[in-house]
Structure formats: structure tokens, C-alpha cells
Amino acid sequence: MDLTPTILQVIDFRSFSSIWFWLVLAALWSSMSYYVLGIPYDVITRAKRHGGQAQADLADLTRLNVNRLLTLAGTAGLVMTGVMCFVLSSLAVLGFVYWIQFAQAAFLLLFPLSIAGAISITTAARIQAEEPSGEALLRVLMRHRLWTQILGMTAIFVTAMFGMAQNLIAVRGL
Secondary structure: OOHHHHHHHHOOOOHHHOHHHHHHHHHHHHHHHHEEOOEEHHHHHHHHHHOHHHHHHHHHHHHHHHHHHHHHHHHHHHHHHHHHHHHHHHHHHHHHOOOOHHHHHHHHHHHHHHHHHHHHHHHHHHHHHHOOOOHHHHHHHHHHHHHHHHHHHHHHHHHHHHHHHHHHHHHHOO
């Protein structure tokens, strides 16, 4: 028995009909929602419930992650922005002008991530400028998580609708 055709059927390289693409999409937004500015959500909920040392740990972890994120944005932000704009525009042209399905799928994964990155940098800059603590810090982090979840739900919905249309077009042979 030749395993190659079986393996190629399981790992389908057409993006929108592949279970692997949808698993990556779900795992991506699940982890984006769980890590708020790089801080695990369970640390935030523990600080909200128990206060005290858990709140101090959250403040320290937030300070470290905010400084890390803003340092990265300050030193390599311009280059990263240029590279990301090049990659996204290349994927958009390949995907939506030349109709390459892999480029469409990659664009639909990376474009919302770039928006989430911009939201994270904005929130980090706000935290550094305002230096919230206690309940105010929890509110900022929870608001950031909410916007990330809204962005993720929107991205999953748009990707699902576009992917379903692509699959219907492929089945009907249009």
C-alpha cells in the first residue's frame, strides 16, 4: 500500500478546504485572546480575584511586557512595519488579483494579526504613559482582551465566509 496519496489527502494543500488551516486559525485566535500583551489570562483573573501579591505580580509582568513590546517597536518597528506592509501587499495582490488560494489564506491570517499588533502597541504605550495600577490596570487589560476577541471573531467570520465561497466555487467549477 502506497502511503503518499493517503498522506496527501489528509494534508490537503488547498487552504480553505484543509482542516489544518482551520485548526491554525482557531489556535491562533485562541492564543491571541489568552495572552493579553503577553500576559496569560489566568494571571489577570488571579489578580482580580485575590489581589495582594497576585496583583503585584500582574503589575510586574505588565511592566516587563510593556517595556519589551515598546522597546521592540522603538528599535525595529519601522523595519517591521515596512516588511509587514510588503508581505501583506504582496499577498493581497497574489491572492485577490491572481487568485492564488494560499496567498488569500495567508493574507486572511496575517492582516488581522497586524491590526492586533497595532492595538497591542497602542495599549502598551497607553499603559506606559498613564501607569495605571490595581483596578485601572485590570480594566485596561480586559478592554484590550475584549477588542482582541472582537477582532478575532470578525477575522474568523470573514475568513469562514470567504473560504466557504471559495469551496463552493471549487465544487461548482466556476
